Amino acid sequence: MLSIFAAFxxxxxxxxHDLKLENLRSYSYYETRELAGxxxxxxxxxxxxxxxxxxxxxxxxxxxxxxxIAVGIQGTRERLAAELKFIKYxxxxxxxxxxxxxxxxxxxxxxxxxxxxxxELEQRxxxxxxxxxxxxxxxxx
Numbered sequence: 001m002l003s004i005f006a007a008f009x010x011x012x013x014x015x016x017h018d019l020k021l022e023n024l025r026s027y028s029y030y031e032t033r034e035l036a037g038x039x040x041x042x043x044x045x046x047x048x049x050x051x052x053x054x055x056x057x058x059x060x061x062x063x064x065x066x067x068x069i070a071v072g073i074q075g076t077r078e079r080l081a082a083e084l085k086f087i088k089y090x091x092x093x094x095x096x097x098x099x100x101x102x103x104x105x106x107x108x109x110x111x112x113x114x115x116x117x118x119x120e121l122e123q124r125x126x127x128x129x130x131x132x133x134x135x136x137x138x139x140x141x
Contacts, residue, residue, distance in 0.1 A: 016119045021094035024081045030094050037117050040067040041134065044104055044111040046074040047083050051128040055110040056089045061131040063138055071096050073106060114138055
């Protein structure tokens with residue numbers, strides 16, 4: 001199992017299913033290898049980002065079986081968790097170190113990553129993206 005710090009050394013296809021990220025719902029870690037064989041949408045967010053709140057609250061149209069994961073990339077664990085509670089986000093939620101922004105290639109938030117069942121990055125969206133556009137891209141893969 002790799003930490004978020006070591007993951008940047010791997011080829012891109014291996015990175016997303018071999019991470020250990022801090023769970024924002026409990027004092028434990030979430031291991032992304034649990035996603036092996038399943039597609040997922042990762043929403044990279046930061047506190048006090050209006051577009052991030054809108055994005056996290058508007059992902060109801062994703063195809064069945066696609067896991068959604070909120071990834072806090074800045075702020076304290078407590079502040080990230082409070083943001084998710086405020087918008088009533090119910091999916092998986094993790095915190096990543098500041099180096100995650102570099103690993104994920106995040107220039108702005110929200111950033112949405114569609115990760116395929118083999119752990120490969122299939123699609124990246126920067127900034128607020130309507131759920132229907134994300135869902136269409138997922139169905140196209």
